[in-house]
Amino acid sequence: MIKYPNGKIYDPETKQIQTSKAQKTRTKSKEEVSLSAANRGMDLERDINLSCDFYREKDLALIYKRPTPINVVKVDYSKGAKIINAYYEEQSTTDYNGVYKGRYLDFEAKMTKSKTSFPLNNITKHQITHLKKVILQNGIAFFIIAFSTYDKIYLLDASFVIDFYEHGERKSIPYEVIKQEGIEIKRGYYPRLYFLEAIDTQYFSK
Amino acid sequence: MIKYPNGKIYDPETKQIQTSKAQKTRTKSKEEVSLSAANRGMDLERDINLSCDFYREKDLALIYKRPTPINVVKVDYSKGAKIINAYYEEQSTTDYNGVYKGRYLDFEAKMTKSKTSFPLNNITKHQITHLKKVILQNGIAFFIIAFSTYDKIYLLDASFVIDFYEHGERKSIPYEVIKQEGIEIKRGYYPRLYFLEAIDTQYFSK
Numbered sequence: 001m002i003k004y005p006n007g008k009i010y011d012p013e014t015k016q017i018q019t020s021k022a023q024k025t026r027t028k029s030k031e032e033v034s035l036s037a038a039n040r041g042m043d044l045e046r047d048i049n050l051s052c053d054f055y056r057e058k059d060l061a062l063i064y065k066r067p068t069p070i071n072v073v074k075v076d077y078s079k080g081a082k083i084i085n086a087y088y089e090e091q092s093t094t095d096y097n098g099v100y101k102g103r104y105l106d107f108e109a110k111m112t113k114s115k116t117s118f119p120l121n122n123i124t125k126h127q128i129t130h131l132k133k134v135i136l137q138n139g140i141a142f143f144i145i146a147f148s149t150y151d152k153i154y155l156l157d158a159s160f161v162i163d164f165y166e167h168g169e170r171k172s173i174p175y176e177v178i179k180q181e182g183i184e185i186k187r188g189y190y191p192r193l194y195f196l197e198a199i200d201t202q203y204f205s206k
Numbered sequence: 207m208i209k210y211p212n213g214k215i216y217d218p219e220t221k222q223i224q225t226s227k228a229q230k231t232r233t234k235s236k237e238e239v240s241l242s243a244a245n246r247g248m249d250l251e252r253d254i255n256l257s258c259d260f261y262r263e264k265d266l267a268l269i270y271k272r273p274t275p276i277n278v279v280k281v282d283y284s285k286g287a288k289i290i291n292a293y294y295e296e297q298s299t300t301d302y303n304g305v306y307k308g309r310y311l312d313f314e315a316k317m318t319k320s321k322t323s324f325p326l327n328n329i330t331k332h333q334i335t336h337l338k339k340v341i342l343q344n345g346i347a348f349f350i351i352a353f354s355t356y357d358k359i360y361l362l363d364a365s366f367v368i369d370f371y372e373h374g375e376r377k378s379i380p381y382e383v384i385k386q387e388g389i390e391i392k393r394g395y396y397p398r399l400y401f402l403e404a405i406d407t408q409y410f411s412k
Contacts, residue, residue: 083276084291093270097303099344104345133262136265
């Protein structure tokens with residue numbers, strides 16, 4: 001990605017220069033944009049969602065965040081179907097799925113403040129089971145793992161994580177291992193995260 | 207599918223005979239099972255969901271129903287994150303998506319009581335836009351259309367429906383056209399609907 005002095009940005013994905021109008025519609029303020037990721041605090045979910053929006057608008061990929069499942073207990077129909085009692089449920093699948101170049105994509109995004117390793121205890125058994133089923137159907141399954149301290153984000157193939165989860169001696173994957181086995185996801189403006197590039201490198205370049 | 211007198215069922219998908227135990231866990235009562243679809247009234251969504259469960263358990267396909275999106279307005283954290291004000295939102299995508307043989311699947315299920323045609327007015331513009339994007343990404347996109355009067359269910363490729371939606375002179379697709387252009391989805395017990403067979407015929411046999 002090339003940033004021009006006039007604020008315009010060259011996007012290698014679309015091979016287009018983004019106009020400042022596009023910038024305006026996609027961001028809340030110039031100040032927000034100019035703050036570095038480290039300064040404003042990493043918001044992995046927002047960055048992935050904005051990237052999905054970008055890829056969807058440009059017809060490069062179709063990826064959606066799955067809504068957090070909600071168990072609806074009571075609906076008040078006298079007020080136009082107002083839900084008055086409900087609870088969030090644990091996600092039994094992953095956060096994101098979609099389609100890219102005909103292939104099914106399925107991934108979970110996780111962030112850690114750790115400087116040394118990615119702890120596996122925030123991945124549920126349900127998610128592992130789900131990702132194994134994705135792989136069995138020849139879908140593309142991976143994790144996006146962010147180390148907020150370093151402001152580094154990696155794509156890590158799910159089969160590697162599953163293997164670690166089920167057979168690893170440690171309950172975490174060392175940062176050095178992720179650096180070696182993962183594909184780094186570069187940051188940009190549009191998209192915020194170049195994760196299609198990382199997907200290309202991992203799954204479409206062989 | 208072959209039904210044995212002892213209640214056991216031969217499943218051509220898995221080439222296995224279902225035990226009565228499996229039957230018990232998958233159905234609420236024997237009475238319910240023995241009623242014909244016409245008698246008990248067609249419940250398309252339930253039948254698709256049960257079929258997805260079956261295919262998922264047998265590792266034949268991984269398909270989930272997307273939850274109806276809910277706009278959460280207010281959460282009471284004093285009561286353990288109880289949602290006390292929320293509304294259902296219109297689904298901007300389709301009801302189901304998943305993966306089968308590596309390909310991305312995306313479909314919407316609709317039922318009509320009409321004897322002559324499938325009305326297009328219960329398909330939203332958002333859904334058409336979504337399905338066009340699925341096709342653009344080389345995903346498999348279709349409709350499952352049920353005519354409850356005849357107890358007949360068809361798979362109809364989304365591109366055909368989109369063409370009718372956007373360029374057709376009528377605001378409905380005649381039943382005779384669907385019979386000719388669609389693939390009939392056979393009914394069974396496990397699964398309730400053999401829609402993978404229909405998908406194979408439509409998308410994997412050429």
